[in-house]
Amino acid sequence: xxxxxxxxxxxxxxxxxxxxxxxxxxxxxxxxxxxxxxxxxxxxxxxxxxxxxxxxxxxxxxxxxxxxxxxxxxxxxxxxxxxxxxxxxxxxxxxxxxxxxxxxxxxxxxxxxxxxxxxxxxxxxxxxxxxxxxxxxxxxxxxxxxxxxxxxxxxxxxxxxxxxxxxxxxxxxxxxxxxxxxxxxxxxxxxxxxxxxxxxxxxxxxxxxxxxxxxxxxxxxxxxxxxxxxxxxxxxxxxxxxxxxxxxxxxxxxxxxxxxxxxxxxxxxxxxxxxxxxxxxxxxxxxxxxxxxxxxxxxxxxxxxxxxxxxxxxxxxxxxxxxxxxxxxxxxxxxxxxxxxxxxxxxxxxxxxxxxxxxxxxxxxxxxxxxxxxxxxxxxxxxxxxxxxxxxxxxxxxxxxxxxxxxxxxxxxxxxxxxxxxxxxxxxxxxxxxxxxxxxxxxxxxxx
Amino acid sequence: xxxxxxxxxxxxxxxxxxxxxxxxxxxxxxxxxxxxxxxxxxxxxxxxxxxxxxxxxxxxxxxxxxxxxxxxxxxxxxxxxxxxxxxxxxxxxxxxxxxxxxxxxxxxxxxxxxxxx
Numbered sequence: 430x431x432x433x434x435x436x437x438x439x440x441x442x443x444x445x446x447x448x449x450x451x452x453x454x455x456x457x458x459x460x461x462x463x464x465x466x467x468x469x470x471x472x473x474x475x476x477x478x479x480x481x482x483x484x485x486x487x488x489x490x491x492x493x494x495x496x497x498x499x500x501x502x503x504x505x506x507x508x509x510x511x512x513x514x515x516x517x518x519x520x521x522x523x524x525x526x527x528x529x530x531x532x533x534x535x536x537x538x539x540x541x542x543x544x545x546x547x548x549x550x551x552x553x554x555x556x557x558x559x560x561x562x563x564x565x566x567x568x569x570x571x572x573x574x575x576x577x578x579x580x581x582x583x584x585x586x587x588x589x590x591x592x593x594x595x596x597x598x599x600x601x602x603x604x605x606x607x608x609x610x611x612x613x614x615x616x617x618x619x620x621x622x623x624x625x626x627x628x629x630x631x632x633x634x635x636x637x638x639x640x641x642x643x644x645x646x647x648x649x650x651x652x653x654x655x656x657x658x659x660x661x662x663x664x665x666x667x668x669x670x671x672x673x674x675x676x677x678x679x680x681x682x683x684x685x686x687x688x689x690x691x692x693x694x695x696x697x698x699x700x701x702x703x704x705x706x707x708x709x710x711x712x713x714x715x716x717x718x719x720x721x722x723x724x725x726x727x728x729x730x731x732x733x734x735x736x737x738x739x740x741x742x743x744x745x746x747x748x749x750x751x752x753x754x755x756x757x758x759x760x761x762x763x764x765x766x767x768x769x770x771x772x773x774x775x776x777x778x779x780x781x782x783x784x785x786x787x788x789x790x791x792x793x794x795x796x797x798x799x800x801x802x803x804x805x806x807x808x809x810x811x812x813x814x815x816x817x818x819x820x821x822x823x824x825x826x827x828x829x830x831x832x833x834x835x836x837x838x839x840x841x842x843x844x845x846x847x848x849x850x851x852x853x854x855x856x857x858x859x860x861x862x863x864x865x866x867x868x869x870x871x872x873x874x875x876x877x
Numbered sequence: 878x879x880x881x882x883x884x885x886x887x888x889x890x891x892x893x894x895x896x897x898x899x900x901x902x903x904x905x906x907x908x909x910x911x912x913x914x915x916x917x918x919x920x921x922x923x924x925x926x927x928x929x930x931x932x933x934x935x936x937x938x939x940x941x942x943x944x945x946x947x948x949x950x951x952x953x954x955x956x957x958x959x960x961x962x963x964x965x966x967x968x969x970x971x972x973x974x975x976x977x978x979x980x981x982x983x984x985x986x987x988x989x990x991x992x993x994x
Contacts, residue, residue, distance in 0.1 A: 442910040443903060443940040447892060450899055485935050512938045512957065533939040538892055 433549055436477040437462045438469040438494065439510070440486050444533070448481065448510075451538045452545065466494040473501055479528075479548050481541060484511030484518070492522060499526045506548045510537060562624060569618035574611050576759045577752035581744040585612070588741050593619045600676075600736050601714040603743030606791030609714035610674060612741060617670040622710055625669030628662045633675035640683055642699055645690070651700025663696055666709035676736065677717035677728065688732045711736070746788040746795060753783055756792060760799040761811075771809055778813035786818055794819065843868060844877045883984045885945035892943065901992055907940060908985045908994050915981055922974045930970075931957055934977075941981075949980050 435458055439445030442464065449460045461477070463469045466489030469480065480498060484491035495507050506528035511518070519530040528548065531540045568574070571586050592599045593616055601609045610629065617627040635643055642651075646661030663671055673679075679687070690696045694707045713736050722728035746753060757775060765772045775783070779802070788794050798818060806815040833841070846857040847868070854872075858865040871877045886900065893899045914933045921929030935957040941949050952973045955965065965973070988994060 441914075441936050441940055443907045444943070446903055446906050447889075447943065450893060450896075450903070454894070485932065487932070487936075512935050533942070535888060 432459050433457050433479075433545075433552070434475065434477045435460050435545065436469055436472070436480040436482075438464075438466065438480060438486065439483045440464050441483070444483075448538065448541065452481075452541065455545075458545070465489070466491075466497075469494060470497055470501075473498065473505075476502075477505060478552055479545060480505060480507045482507050482509050484509055484513055484522070492525060495522060495525050495527055506551075508541060508544050510541065559624070566618045566623050569611075569615045571615055571619070574615045575608060576756050577749060578755060579744075579749045579752045581749055582752060585741060585743065588739065589616055589619075592616045592739050592741070595739075596710050598710070598736060598738030599712045599741060600719070600738055601712065601741045601743065602718070603714075603716065604745050604789075604791055605716050606788075606793030607743040607745060608792055609716075609743060610672070612743065613670070613672045613674075613712045613714060616712060617672075617710075620670070620710070622669050625667050625709075626665060627670050627672065628666040628709070629672040629674060630662050631674045633678040637680040637683065640680070641686060644687070645696045645698055647699035648701035651698070655700065658698070661696070661698065663690070663707055663709060664698075664705055668708045669710070671709045671711055673711070673713045675715055676713040677715035677719055677722055679728075681727070681729065684729045684732045688729060688735060691732075691735050711738075746791040747786075751784075753788075753795065754780055756795055757783055757799050760796045761803055764800045764803050770803070773803060773806060773809050773811050776810050776812045779811050779816055782813040782816050790819070840871065840877050843871060847877070883946055883948060883980060883987060885947075888945055889943050901994070904988050904992055905994055907944070908988055911937060911940065911981060911985065915978065919974065919978070922970070930974075937981075944984065946980065946984055949977060952976060 433455075435452055437445055437448050437452065437460055439448060439462065445462050445464065449462050452458050452460050461472065461475070463472065464487075466486045469482070482491050482494055482498075486494065489497075491509055491511065495509070498505055498507055503526065507526070509519075509522050509527045509530045510533060511530065512533050513519075514532050522530055529540075529544050531537050531544075571589060575582060575585065577583075589612060591597075599613070599616060601612050603609050613629070614627060617623060630640075630644065632640065642659065642661070644661050644663055646659050646664055647655050649655055649658045690707060691711065695704050696707055697704055719728055719733050719736075723730045723733045746756075754775070761775075762772055764770075783795075783798075790797075798816060801817065802811050802815045805817075806812070843857065843861065843863075846860060847854070850856045850860070854865050854868045858868055868877075889900055889903065893903070914937050918930055918933035918937075921927070921933065934953055938953050938957050941953055956970070956973055
């Protein structure tokens with residue numbers, strides 16, 4: 430950033446010329462001088478980086494010009510330079526968003542000089558932040574974030590694009606490890622809200638007593654330990670996106686409070702009276718079937734409908750066919766590159782093994798499996814013996830391993846639970862809602 | 878250089894980093910634009926328009942301060958706010974307007990002579 434455009438708005442030609450000369454001593458500063466408020470406003474399309482504005486102008490007051498500048502582009506810093514030494518005027522202007530207020534005296538030129546220096550630094554920092562945000566945005570291009578060619582994934586891209594193009598609330602469903610958080614980020618960083626914050630809250634990770642203050646903030650003295658005011662995540666998100674992950678874990682009382690905030694589009698910090706507008710877009714995610722949770726009485730029906738918006742259901746990895754191999758290659762290449770290893774390939778047996786597994790941990794599990802396989806393999810080809818799956822099996826896995834009779838399944842289930850609960854028969858009986866004598870009998874007969 | 882110099886350009890030189898050419902350029906701006914403001918102020922006086930008087934007095938205030946025109950320092954401050962003008966009273970206002978015209982015109986004459994403007 431070299432040229433820094435400064436508007437000097439000053440009705441006294443002598444003083445304006447003096448300021449212009451002084452500011453122009455920095456060769457990077459390009460100064461344009463205007464004698465009226467209207468001239469300044471008519472030239473705002475030139476996007477000045479900063480405006481030095483005389484308070485008393487022949488056509489419009491400084492306050493009026495300031496307001497109109499802020500209406501058109503609230504990000505342009507406006508320094509008020511005035512002959513008025515009236516404190517209330519200065520306060521009023523600062524409240525309206527003036528960057529600073531200087532009274533015309535012997536020090537004015539130095540104060541302006543310093544203010545311009547500071548503003549320039551801030552503009553540079555902001556530019557850097559914008560560049561980084563743009564980089565993040567590129568990182569979250571759909572194809573970069575979700576790897577896959579399956580028709581299931583292509584359908585997801587289509588729905589995500591609809592979410593990007595509108596402000597509709599999005600509800601993301603999917604098993605653990607399917608990438609719900611990545612989808613939320615991708616929607617945010619590809620939307621018009623991408624310049625504003627993306628604020629995630631993992632509902633399951635925050636104790637229920639703290640979640641309200643975390644989401645809505647609190648005022649100083651609202652409760653013991655509230656030594657300062659705290660802005661909540663909803664406020665922090667501003668015009669950005671708030672992502673409530675694991676919404677299905679939210680306590681019922683909190684659900685009612687969230688519903689009220691979403692209906693009113695405003696909130697009050699705990700212990701406060703001031704009403705804060707909620708402008709953030711909402712995305713929620715859960716691994717649960719919320720409709721079932723509603724039926725079971727664990728989730729409020731009214732909140733469910735309020736959150737439903739545009740539902741996106743992410744398919745489990747085992748339903749995505751050859752995406753497994755595509756993802757495996759992606760994870761292999763990334764891991765090899767990160768660790769300065771030569772890239773490796775999967776032989777046919779390894780590919781078959783990967784395709785035949787059920788992946789209860791979904792993409793997250795596949796990534797771990799692949800990284801381990803890369804480490805275990807010798808040479809540039811990964812074979813099936815390099816691939817090992819986690820020992821953590823879920824009930825459906827071991828049940829579906831082979832066909833059995835209902836009695837056989839029952840025995841397997843009881844055996845699994847006994848193993849899980851260290852042979853605690855009473856506990857297992859309670860968990861499975863069966864009589865303990867049934868378990869004793871099966872054990873006695875060596876049937877389990 | 879006049880003996881009874883009504884201004885002191887030390888501040889101006891300091892602000893412009895002792896750039897003689899720029900000082901002369903700015904003095905040119907002063908001698909061409911200040912009479913316009915003075916004329917508008919006089920019109921306000923003729924029209925009994927206190928606000929107009931204050932507006933143009935205020936407009937000239939910073940320049941007069943930079944040229945360090947001592948004899949106008951207090952009176953410009955006195956009339957650069959509308960409500961103060963109303964408090965001043967006609968007789969004093971007559972005198973202030975006369976003094977401002979006299980001094981500013983003299984300053985312009987002196988500057989024109991000294992700097993060959």
